[in-house]
Amino acid sequence: MELCKLKKDEIKERLPKLVALVANGQYICRKCVRVANDKKLLCKPIELKRIKG
Numbered sequence: 522m523e524l525c526k527l528k529k530d531e532i533k534e535r536l537p538k539l540v541a542l543v544a545n546g547q548y549i550c551r552k553c554v555r556v557a558n559d560k561k562l563l564c565k566p567i568e569l570k571r572i573k574g
């Protein structure tokens with residue numbers, strides 16, 4: 522399951538489980554700006570620590 526593919530309704534239903542997937546997020550999706558613990562959950566992942574603001 523990729524977080525990026527979730528629709529609004531799916532997010533609403535699964536929110537309690539999704540929290541566990543993002544709470545320690547180390548990756549961000551460059552396309553969708555979603556964050557996740559595991560890069561497999563995102564479509565264009567990059568490590569947060571590699572990005573400098």
Ligand SMILES: [Zn+2]
Nearest residue numbers: 525550553564
């Ligand atoms: Zn994405």
